[in-house]
Amino acid sequence: xxxxxxxxxxxxxxxxxxxxxxxxxxxxxxxxxxxxxxxxxxxxxxxxxxxxxxxxxxxxxxxxxxxxxxxxxxxxxxxxxxxxxxxxxxxxxxxxxxxxxxxxxxxxxxxxxxxxxxxxxxxxxxxxxxxxxxxxxxxxxxxxxxxxxxxxxxxxxxxxxxxxxxxxxxxxxxxxxxxxxxxxxxxxxxxxxxxxxxxxxxxxxxxxxxxxxxxxxxxxxxxxxxxxxxxxxxxxxxxxxxxxxxxxxxxxxxxxxxxxxxxxxxxxxxxxxxxxxxxxxxxxxxxxxxxxxxxxxxxxxxxxxxxxxxxxxxxxxxxxxxxxxxxxxxxxxxxxxxxxxxxxxxxxxxxxxxxxxxxxxxxxxxxxx
Numbered sequence: 001x002x003x004x005x006x007x008x009x010x011x012x013x014x015x016x017x018x019x020x021x022x023x024x025x026x027x028x029x030x031x032x033x034x035x036x037x038x039x040x041x042x043x044x045x046x047x048x049x050x051x052x053x054x055x056x057x058x059x060x061x062x063x064x065x066x067x068x069x070x071x072x073x074x075x076x077x078x079x080x081x082x083x084x085x086x087x088x089x090x091x092x093x094x095x096x097x098x099x100x101x102x103x104x105x106x107x108x109x110x111x112x113x114x115x116x117x118x119x120x121x122x123x124x125x126x127x128x129x130x131x132x133x134x135x136x137x138x139x140x141x142x143x144x145x146x147x148x149x150x151x152x153x154x155x156x157x158x159x160x161x162x163x164x165x166x167x168x169x170x171x172x173x174x175x176x177x178x179x180x181x182x183x184x185x186x187x188x189x190x191x192x193x194x195x196x197x198x199x200x201x202x203x204x205x206x207x208x209x210x211x212x213x214x215x216x217x218x219x220x221x222x223x224x225x226x227x228x229x230x231x232x233x234x235x236x237x238x239x240x241x242x243x244x245x246x247x248x249x250x251x252x253x254x255x256x257x258x259x260x261x262x263x264x265x266x267x268x269x270x271x272x273x274x275x276x277x278x279x280x281x282x283x284x285x286x287x288x289x290x291x292x293x294x295x296x297x298x299x300x301x302x303x304x305x306x307x308x309x310x311x312x313x314x315x316x317x318x319x320x321x322x323x324x325x326x327x328x329x330x331x332x333x334x335x336x337x338x339x340x341x342x343x344x345x346x347x348x349x350x351x352x353x354x355x356x357x358x359x360x361x362x363x364x365x366x367x368x369x
Contacts, residue, residue, distance in 0.1 A: 001227070001228040005213065012253065012256035013200050013201065013209070014204075016200070016256070017197040017201045017204075018197070019197075020193050020194070023193050024190045024192070024193030024194030024197060026190070027186055027187070027190030027193065028190030028194060029190070030186075031183045031186040032187055033056065034056070034187075035183045035184045035186070035188075037057045038057060038181060038183050038184055042057055042135060043058045043059070044058070044059055045058040045059065045060035045093075046060070049093070049098070049100065050100055050101065050102045053104070053168055055138055055139065055140075057138075057175075057180060058136060058138060059134070059135050060091075060106070060133070060135075060136070060172060061132070062106065062119070062131060062134060063095060063130075064091070064096070065089040065091050065106070065116055065119050066089070066091070066092075066120060066123060066124075067089065067120045067152075068116070068117065068120070069089070069090060069148055069149060069151070069152035070088040070149070071087055071088075071110075072084070072085050085109070085110055086174075087110060087112070087113050088105050088106070089116050090152060091103070102168045103153075103166060103168070104167065104169075104170045104171060105149060105170075105171040105172075106134065107171050108174045112132070115132065119132070135174070135177045135180055136172040137172070138170055138171070138172055138173075139171060140169055141170065209256065209257050209258065213257075213258045216249075216259055216262075217260065220248075220262035220264075220265070220295075221262075222249070227246075227248060227260070230247055230248040230249060231246060233246060234246035234251060237304060237313045238304065238305065238309075239305075243304070245316055245317070247320070247355035248262065248263060249261060250266070252302055261295055261300060262295060263321050263324075263355060264353035264354075265293045265294040265295050266291060266293040266324050267293050267294070267323075267324065267325065267336075267343070268290075268291070268293075268324065268332070268336060269314055269317045270314070270328035271288070271311070271314060272288040272289070272290045272301070272328075273285060273307070274286040274288070287303070287304050287305070287306055287309070288302060288310070289301075289314060290302075292336065314326050314327070320355050320357070321355055322356065323347050323353050324347065325343070325346050325347050
């Protein structure tokens, strides 16, 4: 029993664990360098030669720019009114201090527009300005951004060859400095997902996923040998045999974790039918068997394939566990929630909690509600 359930738990957890591991590797790997730069210090943009410009987080003390070539807008979908959100300005690597410096651009929020326009005017007139510090991520211009970037230089009669030789197809995408910590958060999240995925597999492979089942058995006061026999002889209510009802316990999978509820603590069972609709159109129906008991006062939900399986399971409860109220009504719900003592008098406290064979159940079905 336990070896079978361990293999089943491992198989059940494997797919999601692999997804978690791959997602963790991707998230951590994608953000590792940026997170490292944020923690150890941002790369000084002025220190980068053109060939060193790549996807990285940088700090730039901007003292010169050569004007805005593109504005980004957002549109209100209801009023269709547009709002300027960002500006793209032409800048130089290393502020033009080296012969091989290239033109590229910086994208900043619209609130910096007036200051950078004044800086552009000062640059054109040869005046110095107080540097403005920005943090950002270097990104590659997309096709539309590249079109307007090139158009800026063509307006001053640059050829395609000139643009190719004197510019770089990158821009610094402004990030509010505290927000750069998001790279650290994403990296840590990736590491957590990676570790969690590995732990899930290791736990399932070592039998750790059976800890709760062992506790269920121990808390119920049964020996594991008696439960193994009960498990083998239990009746299946799904194709995989993960949901089964024995004389001692009802066995199920909670996610990828095997669990069991003692039948002698079970009070109430009924069918719950959920109809799913999309835009008012019925898209499907889910059938569940709800079970309440001393160890599950708020209820357990056992999903089954169809109504026939649901009824088969409830009939089996009714025939073999005579102390369990089977069936649903608003009156039963009110009684269970408001007057538990009276509810228990219906069947739970009125007979011995010993499972019977269906053919020996006699008139047990007469008490079904």
